[in-house]
Amino acid sequence: MACAVSTELARGGEFDLDVAWRLAPQVQVRPERFGALLYHFGTRQLSFLKSPALLAVVRGLATQPSARAACRAADVPDAQLPSYRRALGTLAAAQMICHQEAA
Amino acid sequence: MTATAALPLVEQFSYGLDAPICLTWELTYACNLSCVHCLSSSGRRDPRELSTAQCQAVIDELQRMQVFYVNIGGGEPTVRPDFWDLLDYATGHDVGVKFSTNGVRITPAIARRLAGHDYVDVQISLDGATADVNDAVRGSGSYAVALRAMRHLADAGFAGFKISVVMTRHNVGQLDEFRALADSLGAQLRLTRLRPSGRGADVWDELHLTAGQQRQLYDWLVAHGDSVLTGDSFFHLSGYGSALPGLNLCGAGRVVCLIDPVGDVYACPFAIHPAFLAGNVREPGGFTRVWRESELFAGLRQPQSGGACESCAAYGSCRGGCMAAKFFTGLPLDGPDPECVHGHGERALATADTAAAPRPAGDHSHRTSPRRGPVPLTLTRRPPVSECNANPLAGFAPPEG
Numbered sequence: 001m002a003c004a005v006s007t008e009l010a011r012g013g014e015f016d017l018d019v020a021w022r023l024a025p026q027v028q029v030r031p032e033r034f035g036a037l038l039y040h041f042g043t044r045q046l047s048f049l050k051s052p053a054l055l056a057v058v059r060g061l062a063t064q065p066s067a068r069a070a071c072r073a074a075d076v077p078d079a080q081l082p083s084y085r086r087a088l089g090t091l092a093a094a095q096m097i098c099h100q101e102a103a
Numbered sequence: 104m105t106a107t108a109a110l111p112l113v114e115q116f117s118y119g120l121d122a123p124i125c126l127t128w129e130l131t132y133a134c135n136l137s138c139v140h141c142l143s144s145s146g147r148r149d150p151r152e153l154s155t156a157q158c159q160a161v162i163d164e165l166q167r168m169q170v171f172y173v174n175i176g177g178g179e180p181t182v183r184p185d186f187w188d189l190l191d192y193a194t195g196h197d198v199g200v201k202f203s204t205n206g207v208r209i210t211p212a213i214a215r216r217l218a219g220h221d222y223v224d225v226q227i228s229l230d231g232a233t234a235d236v237n238d239a240v241r242g243s244g245s246y247a248v249a250l251r252a253m254r255h256l257a258d259a260g261f262a263g264f265k266i267s268v269v270m271t272r273h274n275v276g277q278l279d280e281f282r283a284l285a286d287s288l289g290a291q292l293r294l295t296r297l298r299p300s301g302r303g304a305d306v307w308d309e310l311h312l313t314a315g316q317q318r319q320l321y322d323w324l325v326a327h328g329d330s331v332l333t334g335d336s337f338f339h340l341s342g343y344g345s346a347l348p349g350l351n352l353c354g355a356g357r358v359v360c361l362i363d364p365v366g367d368v369y370a371c372p373f374a375i376h377p378a379f380l381a382g383n384v385r386e387p388g389g390f391t392r393v394w395r396e397s398e399l400f401a402g403l404r405q406p407q408s409g410g411a412c413e414s415c416a417a418y419g420s421c422r423g424g425c426m427a428a429k430f431f432t433g434l435p436l437d438g439p440d441p442e443c444v445h446g447h448g449e450r451a452l453a454t455a456d457t458a459a460a461p462r463p464a465g466d467h468s469h470r471t472s473p474r475r476g477p478v479p480l481t482l483t484r485r486p487p488v489s490e491c492n493a494n495p496l497a498g499f500a501p502p503e504g
């Protein structure tokens with residue numbers, strides 16, 4: 001399940017808000033008070049979503065045409081988009097989320 | 104990121120979660136080895152061990168609670184005849200498995216089977232980069248068995264299996280050799296802390312790192328930490344300065360716990376003692392109820408007092424260190440870790456009544472010790488007195504007088 005995207009991001013590339021993303025197929029989500037636990041059964045890595053709002057964005061990814069649209073649908077203010085972009089970039093680098101066509 | 108909840112994650116975790124992030128599950132106390140530092144004093148199988156069906160029921164619960172993976176150990180878990188079936192049952196129910204083994208059952212065929220399993224991770228225990236250092240702790244021949252298992256995994260294409268090392272006074276100088284070994288096999292190195300738990304209580308004084316060695320280990324981890332796993336077990340070393348990667352907190356009863364082979368649930372794998380026993384998975388309500396309702400765990404999820412440590416500038420990073428290490432060395436739980444990097448532990452040990460320290464409970468050690476050196480026996484031949492004299496006293500002459 002190697003993902004070219006994660007390699008690009010690991011090299012310091014910017015997360016592309018304007019393409020369609022989704023949760024990677026082998027990832028499961030456990031909602032928590034602070035946000036959620038994500039576990040990738042393929043890489044056997046654990047990640048933490050540090051807010052319920054970020055969880056809402058991640059859950060919305062698959063049904064939205066772009067990550068930007070998913071943020072908007074979850075009522076993320078424009079001023080906070082850069083921090084969500086960083087958080088989503090971290091998830092993509094860890095292969096937790098991937099391009100919709102890659103899934 | 105600005106999208107953070109009110110409290111840092113570590114604070115959130117210290118108040119506990121509805122389900123553990125992961126847990127340790129020791130499937131059996133039976134073991135082919137008798138490592139001198141065994142955290143669970145393993146050796147003999149306990150007749151009350153959970154049956155296959157009871158283990159499956161626990162896995163069903165873990166799936167419902169969304170515990171994504173378990174760290175399976177023992178004893179030597181692979182000596183359970185149903186081990187491979189339980190492995191398949193867990194991964195078939197969305198519970199990933201990382202299991203620790205001394206390698207005794209990792210044949211080429213098993214290695215191939217494991218390599219094809221996405222949800223399984225393997226940790227081979229090795230406590231010396233050379234046979235002499237390893238075997239002094241884990242027993243004669245154990246180095247060769249571990250190395251054979253590693254080669255089988257590497258040959259089967261199992262990338263990234265773990266080589267799991269308990270750091271001791273005698274192997275801390277071999278860190279670079281351990282890493283070279285891991286690199287040569289496409290494996291990853293995992294280093295953990297020696298605790299005075301189980302039989303470890305008997306050897307802790309001789310084997311735990313000296314103050315200078317702790318510093319050496321910390322510097323090495325800072326330099327190589329990104330490629331080495333630690334199970335977050337060295338958070339007491341954060342007192343030196345910058346925190347090491349990982350969750351720098353004691354997760355006992357808050358985000359982790361132990362299920363032992365008979366189904367007893369303890370706060371942590373290093374705390375097998377009635378003081379840290381929360382319940383048993385066979386009781387009504389099962390593991391879920393123990394995790395969510397036990398008084399012990401509720402107490403651990405309350406704000407903890409740092410006691411004497413609270414006035415120390417390092418308390419924010421080391422948080423007083425390891426509960427089990429304090430408990431089994433006879434130190435108060437709200438005081439310094441016995442290996443406090445600022446020396447407060449050593450000073451506390453000097454005045455503590457260490458002879459009155461609680462003893463680890465539940466000893467399953469082999470009742471005999473492995474033979475070391477040759478058997479003191481001289482073989483002689485005594486020919487029969489005659490071909491057909493069947494008298495057992497034939498040829499026996501009683502001493503005179």
